[in-house]
Amino acid sequence: MKLLQALFFPPEQPGGVSSMIPYMQERFTSPRWEMDLFSLPKRIRNKGREDVQFETFDWTKYQESPVVQKYMQTYRDYLWWTKLRIQKPYDLIHAHHPIAGLAMKSVFPDTPLIQTIHSSYERELILNGRIEPGALDHQFLIAIYGELEHQAERLLTVSESFRQYLTPYVKQPDVIGIIPNGFDEKRFKPIPHDNAIPQLVTVCRLVPAKGLDILFKACAELKGRGHDYVLHIIGDGPIRPDLEELAQRLGIYNETIFYGYTLHPEEFMPFFDIFVLPSRAEAFGSVFAEAALSCLALIGTDVGGIPEQIENGSNGLLVPPEDPSALAEALEKVMLDPSYRYELARSACEKAKTHYSLGRSVNELKKLYLQFASKA
Template sequence: MKVAQIITELKPSGPANVVKNIVGNMPDHIQSKVFYFRGPPTLDVDCECEHINFNTSSKLKDFDIIHSHGIRPDFLALYAGLLNKKVLTVSTLHNYVKDELLNIYGPKAARFVTPLWINAWSRMNGLAVLTQDAFQYYSPLLGSEKLNIIHNGIKASTNGNDADPDDQNKLKALGEKYYLLGTNAHIIKRKGIDQVVEALKYLPDFALVVVGDGPCRQDLIQLSEEHGVSERCWFTGYRSNVASFLPYYDIYVMPSRSEGFGLALLEAMAAHLPCVCSDIGVFREIMGEQASFFTLENIDSFCESVRSALACRKQFAENGYQRYLEKFTGKAMGEAYANFYDEQLAKYS
């Protein structure tokens, strides 16, 4: 079986990391190739990669399945499917469509594009959603018979000690004075990191490390100055080796206002870190009871959650790690997608 994965950009990001983990965990009978719209690629994957656009969609003609990730890849997959009736098209729905479009394009574009994107999905052979929460969200829009729940999974990182020496020194210096709250994220409003910055006023024994870049990074730096906690906040900017920061954190924080899944949370679980999460459905589904949850936009609740995670950190860390091994390994995800592909071929052959 030959499967084409189509992604907008092959760079460190949620959907691209999912593609990396899919192709890296496929059984031998499935051959993968990754196509990307924008380049050059900066994320290594375990298969051949190639640039593509609508003018070169004939590159997809020899594949059995086209698996797309994102709005442009989805429309390209449908276009290629019209040119080759034998190919099957599937997509992974990485986020909640209206929230995602609101965050990227704003309300006017979201109102216009949302029905178009949903219509595109409705024309595909099969769809993967990441959680039961997403299944319930999309069932009224797309029908439950086409939806398949496939959890994301990752391989536990083996490069936990390769942080840049300057980064190591700064992490150690902060860690000698404070407990470290850490998060690795694309810095946008939806990630909710502003809540953590505000809470530091009431958590004098804690510092915050945010690894990543994004349009809200400067806003968070300004916010930390306004609240008088800038000396306890480090916004590192982009780093290619985000996993190398995990061993230095005391607690991993995931304060998102909404989230499609949250691969970074799996990385924290695999690294034996206790986790503090916003109390939203997707995080409850991932963590069960093995995290300390807080109510969104409630600073008192966040502070209480952090103190609880610190007091029970060994228990949360070990139980979270065991939950990762049981449900969210890269091998488990690879097997689930392989079964999904096999089922689609059997259904439509």
């Protein structure tokens, strides 16, 4: 069976998709399976020129929005690149971004399409202050979900929470399948260590949706209570200067280390003690599974797919979003009790190995792919 995994970003880009798809390829290396990866290089900009129409809505009603204009130009670029680069036919295409799925179905209308929706672009834009709820760009982006449902033979997503989020925007939400991202255990090598000062770490894109302002305020409370710690920030993004200024203003700059973007944070994540990320929204939160496989104690917010990974008090701690004091209390609890911290980390690691292994995800996908084998 000839498979194409259609990504949007190149595989080396950060994110849940890149943490899984490239590592799947070796699991499909057999006489029965042949799998290729495809994505849009960053250098491809403003190449596409063709007129575009969708079958379920008229996108031109929203074309005054700069966000919609950029989205549609990227879609045209993806179409142009697909037609230029893909010459051979495939039995099945599995797309991991709406632009990738819609472009593939346009170019290969007779090839079955499985579409995984990994996250909510419009919700991220709202939380990051880029668009307003109900505005033209928001209406356009949620209309895309209905087009995807119409075009794809099967819709998937990564958590029950995100399936519920999609419910108002599709006709048959109950038939959306759920396959969480899977992670190759060989990438994660927990290391026994004993840090005299608790080492806190977060890994994310530096945008408002990740709630790092809340984390900094919580850390300021911890410092005010006399607790020593080091906070490691792995990632980059548009609000890094704002976060550095906030750390200085809160008096925690000396305790905070900004690393910038790192391609493989899992290589040194095991040397830290506590993973903390007070996101304002997460479809799944792949980085929590990665931190769990690195045997770190987990602290996250009770939003989106995070509580599907963290059972509060069992394999990590959940706190309400937008609550620095609650986050400070949770951090204090695991910082002051190394035995409790270890038990949380061990339980988190065991759950991640059981529920979020790459092998489990691959097996579920193979079963799904084989349903289309007779149609190939």
